Amino acid sequence: MDFDPDIFRFHHIGVACRRIETEERGWIALGYAREGDRFEDPQQGIAGVFIVGPGPRMELLEELPGSDTLTPFLDAGTKMYHHAYEVPKLELAEEILRQYRGKVISPPKPAVAFGGRRVVFMILPNRMITELIEL
Template sequence: MKLHHVGVACADINEEIANIHRLHKVIDQTPVVFDEQQNAELVMLTLEDGTNIELISGKQVENLVKKRISYYHLCFEVDDINAEIERLTGEGAMLVSPPKPAILFNNREVAFLYLSYGLIELVSSH
């Protein structure tokens, strides 16, 4: 597993994009996309040190935003998403959302699990 990005919940994705550009040196940004399966607007920003920040707004994160919680998840890139899910659930993780294609990642599969330290996303490396 390799850290891929940090997921951040926000109320207004365009406002938060502007905030991040103001606070950090952004070297790359995907277009904002609406993912019907996640019922959320998504965008990925890459900072000059290589850190990726995914902004998420919409129904998916509405309750977090209302509670003023912006941290949403850590995402790890994996070679075999199903094997990693099996390994993590065997260690006590709870599968929240099984693998499904994600538009932000060119339809590579993603899955969400809850671990002792919070929510993680797994994204397939291929």
């Protein structure tokens, strides 16, 4: 299948951190600033903020109390653990990634960070986690 640039539009890189405020200080030194308010998503077990600056938009994420959503990444020392794309049709984008052996690791669900729009997380054969965000 040929790549269609109208299907996948880059949105952000997800960064796992133990404390958003601690992580954010390093990014501020690089010229980043918050884009919007802090959010909490109990269904995904995370709290986060988006930051923008001289590079790509970043989503700084920490676990909510009792959650272990980010634990595997934090324990492995992996900070940048997913990239995200806005897509006009979630099911179509998911199917395209399946054709490239992508697998769903978190099925579609509404996300607080995107006003209830659905997101799905998939893992690609190169072990990169991709978040698809419904437009």
